[in-house]
Amino acid sequence: MSLKRLQTLKDHILPDHKPTAMAGSPSPLTTHVLNTAMGVPGSNMILFLHRQDPCTNAWTQITTGITNEDGRCPGLITKENFTPGVYKLYFETAGYWASLGETCFYPYVEIVFTITNTEQKYHIPLLLSRFSYSTYRGS
């Protein structure tokens, strides 16, 4: 199945993309995309934040967004909504590289992480090239 077809089907299943506008205190969860192949921020990359239901294991979408010119996406989640659990960040890497006229080995990147202490800040960046990527927990 082509990635375009997969995206079309996903659009039918998931809500329309709506950039979130979070007022108030900054999100306790942040991300930062860096294009390490070109030494630039990974800007204009679509991403989704999901949380897993602990009973059903189903994923619920919390936020959809797009990275800004710094490769960041403020307003991922509010402090009130940031409960302990398993989350995942989905990065639309194929679309990102296609917009640069390149292919990528990874059609998308999902980073699944466990949040235990919601008093802390969590920074989950993605450092990406066409044939590698890395992530770490920062604060």
Added chain:
Amino acid sequence: NSSPPLSIHVLNTGGGIPAIKMDVSLHRLSSELIIWNMLGVGLTDENGCCLGMINREDFTPGMYKVRFETSSYWESLCLTSIHPYIEVVFTIRRPEQRLHLNLLISGTSYYTYIES
């Protein structure tokens, strides 16, 4: 050429050692439905390597993922990790000669790269 087309190598960078006895599995995205079909399972050996989850004839173009059961691995070392599992999704557009998928893990980070 009967050598396996896909080899996996996992390193525990937190401990500076190969990641031994980690459960891994290989899946391919079905073209009819949006489901993942498991193709094979494996266990990393004393070098952190895993071969033979798929043979050359079956490694056709498509979207694949390797799932690493990192939670169980860290638990066996009485350690925790922020990542309950790691899945690396990749596209094969033409049959590669040989693909090495490398994963370097610590309790708070991971890095993956492909050699072909």
